Amino acid sequence: MFPVQSGCPKCSGDTTETVTLGRRGTLWTWTIQGFPPKAPPYAGDTDPKTFRAFGVGYVELPGEVKVEARLTEADPEKLKIGMEMELVIVPLTTDDNGDEVVTFAFAPVA
Amino acid sequence: MSIDVAIVGIGMHEFGRTEGVSGMDQGVIAVRRALADAGAAWNDMQFAFGGSMAAGAADTMVSTLGLTGLQFINVMNGCATGGSALFSAYNTIRSGVFDLGIAIGFDKHERGAFRVNTKGAGLGDWYGASGLALTTQFFGMKINRYMHEYGITQSTLAKVASKAFRNGSQNPMAWRRKPLSEEEIANSPMLSYPLTQYMFCNPGEGGVALILCRADKAHLYTDKPIYLRAAVVRSRRFGSFEVLAPSIALEHNAGPTVDASKAAFEMAGIGPEDVDLAQLQDTETGAEVMHMAENGFCEHGEQEMMIQAGETEIGGRFPVNTDGGCLANGEPIGASGLRQVYENVLQLRGDAGARQVPNDPRVAYTHVYGAPGISGVTILSR
Numbered sequence: 001m002f003p004v005q006s007g008c009p010k011c012s013g014d015t016t017e018t019v020t021l022g023r024r025g026t027l028w029t030w031t032i033q034g035f036p037p038k039a040p041p042y043a044g045d046t047d048p049k050t051f052r053a054f055g056v057g058y059v060e061l062p063g064e065v066k067v068e069a070r071l072t073e074a075d076p077e078k079l080k081i082g083m084e085m086e087l088v089i090v091p092l093t094t095d096d097n098g099d100e101v102v103t104f105a106f107a108p109v110a
Numbered sequence: 111m112s113i114d115v116a117i118v119g120i121g122m123h124e125f126g127r128t129e130g131v132s133g134m135d136q137g138v139i140a141v142r143r144a145l146a147d148a149g150a151a152w153n154d155m156q157f158a159f160g161g162s163m164a165a166g167a168a169d170t171m172v173s174t175l176g177l178t179g180l181q182f183i184n185v186m187n188g189c190a191t192g193g194s195a196l197f198s199a200y201n202t203i204r205s206g207v208f209d210l211g212i213a214i215g216f217d218k219h220e221r222g223a224f225r226v227n228t229k230g231a232g233l234g235d236w237y238g239a240s241g242l243a244l245t246t247q248f249f250g251m252k253i254n255r256y257m258h259e260y261g262i263t264q265s266t267l268a269k270v271a272s273k274a275f276r277n278g279s280q281n282p283m284a285w286r287r288k289p290l291s292e293e294e295i296a297n298s299p300m301l302s303y304p305l306t307q308y309m310f311c312n313p314g315e316g317g318v319a320l321i322l323c324r325a326d327k328a329h330l331y332t333d334k335p336i337y338l339r340a341a342v343v344r345s346r347r348f349g350s351f352e353v354l355a356p357s358i359a360l361e362h363n364a365g366p367t368v369d370a371s372k373a374a375f376e377m378a379g380i381g382p383e384d385v386d387l388a389q390l391q392d393t394e395t396g397a398e399v400m401h402m403a404e405n406g407f408c409e410h411g412e413q414e415m416m417i418q419a420g421e422t423e424i425g426g427r428f429p430v431n432t433d434g435g436c437l438a439n440g441e442p443i444g445a446s447g448l449r450q451v452y453e454n455v456l457q458l459r460g461d462a463g464a465r466q467v468p469n470d471p472r473v474a475y476t477h478v479y480g481a482p483g484i485s486g487v488t489i490l491s492r
Contacts, residue, residue, distance in 0.1 A: 002357035003234065010348045010359070028358075029258075031250030032303040033241060038225045041238025056247045058358060066358040068242055076303050081258045092240060103240040 002067050022061045023087040024109070030057030030071060030079050043093045043101065059085045059106045070105040084109040112204045116328035116335035117490070119148025119321030120452050123216070125439040126285030128315055133165025133442070137216030138174050140317035140445075144212065148321045148331040153178045155321075157202055159195040160214030161185035162444035168214055181208075189391075189480020190343050191215055192318065192447035196488065199322045200341040209324045216317035217442030224313055231354055231482055245393070245481060246310065248353040250302030253396025255351075257304065260411035262399055264304060268292040269417050270395035271309050271437055277424060278438025280465040285314055286438045309395040314440025318448035320455075334459045339378035339473075340489040344370040352483030366485040367404040367477065374475075374487040375406070382406040385489075386471035387428070387457060389450035391479040392435040402430065405477050405487070429467050432457060447486055450476035454490050 002021065007014050034053050036046040045051050055071030057079070072088060073079055085106040092103045121143030123136035131139075137160065145152060152175050160168030161184055169182040187194040192215030199213040223246050228238040237243045256262060272292050278284035290308055298307040321331070328335035346352050349363035375381055382405070390405060392398035399417070403410045407428060416422060422430040433439065433453040436446060454474035456462040478486045 001359075029251040029255035030303075031247050031254060031305075032300070033244065033247060034300050034302060035223075037238075037241055037244055038222065041226065041228055041235065041243065042241055043239040044241055054241060056242060056251070058251065060360070063360075065360060068356050068358075070241055081255065103236075 002065055021064050021067065025059040025061040025067075025085055027079065027081055027083045027085050028058040028060045028066050029081060030055055032056070032074050032076060045093070055079060057106065070103065072105050072107040078108070113206055114325035115200050115203045115338045116323050116325045117320055117338060117451070117455055118323045118328050118331035118335055119144040119150060120455050121145070121147055121319045122283055122449065122452050123317040124283050125316035125442065125445075125449065126314055133162055133216050133218030133315060133317070134171055136218070136315060136317035137162070137165075137168065137214055137319070138171050140216065140319040141171070141175060141212065141214060144319035144321050150210070150321060150331055152176045154210060155180055155212050156208040157181040157199070157211035158214060159183050159185050159198040159211075161187070161191040161195055162215065162217045163188070163191060163219075165216055165218045165444065168216070187343070188482060188484055189443055190447060190478055190484045190486040191444045193341070193478050193486025193488070194343055196320065196448060196451065197341045197343050197486070200338050203322055203324050209327055210321070212319055212321050213448065214317070214319045215445040215448040217444040218315040219313035219442065221313070226354065233354065233356065237356055242356070243354060244302075245353050246302040246305070249310075249394045249396060250305050252351060253394070253400065254304055256396065256400055260414075262411070262414050264296065265292065266399065266414055266417045267304065267309055267395045268296040270392070270398050271295045273423060274392065274395075274431055274435050274437035277432055277465055278434025280463070281433045281438065284434045284438045285440045286434070305394050305396060311393055311436035312440050314442050316440070316442040316445045316449065318445045318452050320448055320451060336455045336458050337491050338488060339380070339491050340374040340487065342370045342374040342377065343484065343486045344373065346483030350483060353481045355483075365404065366483055367401060367479055370485040370487040371405040371477070374489050378489040380473065380489070385473050385475045387432060387454070387467050388430050388475040388477070389433070389435065389453055390430055390477045392431055392437050393441065393480070395437070397479065398430060398435065401477055401479065405475070424465055424467055432462065432465050432467060443480070447476065447478040450478065451488055451490065458490060458492050
């Protein structure tokens with residue numbers, strides 16, 4: 001499961017351990033977020049004038065799990081189910097202290 | 111032997127936007143209309159189950175309807191709130207505890223896509239903050255994968271919406287009553303690829319109340335009792351692909367709709383081939399397409415031919431969402447599942463007016479689906 005949780009949704013067991021997931025996988029499905037999400041909860045740009053559409057998808061990490069994430073690509077012509085994807089860190093917003101806040105995303109493997 | 115249950119009264123407050131009337135008051139109006147339909151009084155009601163997602167605790171409406179001392183239980187179960195109220199009312203009569211009672215659902219939501227409370231859904235704040243946690247994204251991703259696997263086309267997605275607004279135009283209770291062409295639908299702004307603005311329903315307002323009675327006493331209230339043959343609610347199992355899921359297991363499970371549908375058919379002792387019409391959750395047009403197969407009415411992929419041939423139109427072989435569905439009615443969460451049952455009662459009574467399904471339908475089916483991976487199914491018959 002992602003993220004870490006205390007119980008197992010498959011067997012109802014209460015002992016889980018933390019493992020590091022792989023950084024590469026294949027795109028299982030995707031969409032494009034075409035309008036600004038509501039804030040809160042969204043921490044990124046919600047101004048309709050400057051908002052830029054972003055991709056969202058599930059990446060299948062072989063032998064592990066399908067993880068939901070933002071995608072760095074937002075062009076429907078360039079996203080294909082089954083394509084190779086790789087984990088990257090992308091800027092999301094700047095907090096009240098002026099520090100950059102980042103999040104995880106997947107990018108097509110060039 | 112358990113006791114048979116009939117629906118003997120139905121009431122609805124118009125769906126859409128009603129300025130100046132609270133969600134709760136829309137529920138009260140629905141109750142009064144249901145009582146009038148059954149020729150019953152509020153103090154005849156022995157029990158009530160009621161709920162809303164965003165418009166308050168249902169039991170407080172007794173201060174307006176009358177302080178009769180009845181057993182009133184609030185139900186809050188996400189998108190299956192109305193279905194859960196109906197399930198509870200059904201089994202209360204079936205078990206012999208009470209003879210006559212009411213299931214109530216109402217709601218009133220803010221404009222725009224649902225704002226998800228990630229903490230309330232058991233998820234971290236990071237999930238919504240990072241731009242995930244939109245129900246619209248799930249629907250886009252589920253149908254995108256489905257189109258890839260089963261060859262459903264963009265034209266079929268537009269046709270479903272066009273049918274919804276055409277049916278809604280025949281429904282005085284519906285919110286969106288203006289027919290839209292497939293071109294207008296396909297060319298509206300792309301909200302969550304491959305779904306455009308007019309392929310999505312909107313959060314809205316409305317209320318529905320249904321009066322249930324043990325079948326052997328139904329004649330006291332109506333000469334057209336409609337029998338509830340099954341009411342089922344199911345949650346998700348490991349491996350299913352659901353709304354608001356930061357991850358999905360690699361192994362595949364078909365999801366709560368398939369489970370709820372199978373259980374409902376088993377309870378009713380009939381199969382999908384016996385159903386004359388259905389109201390299926392159409393949060394967006396892809397959902398209606400996928401739910402046709404998940405509920406057992408066709409094979410995966412067969413929808414493409416069925417919809418292109420007009421088989422799910424009111425005059426078609428298997429009419430779906432005859433009142434315009436969520437697309438034309440909007441989705442006041444607490445009321446939405448009961449709206450489907452209200453429509454099926456009208457259709458089975460032969461009282462659906464301009465949108466009446468021809469040839470005296472005998473069996474009708476409802477299905478709701480929603481967060482966090484829950485489905486509710488009912489089967490009604492004359």
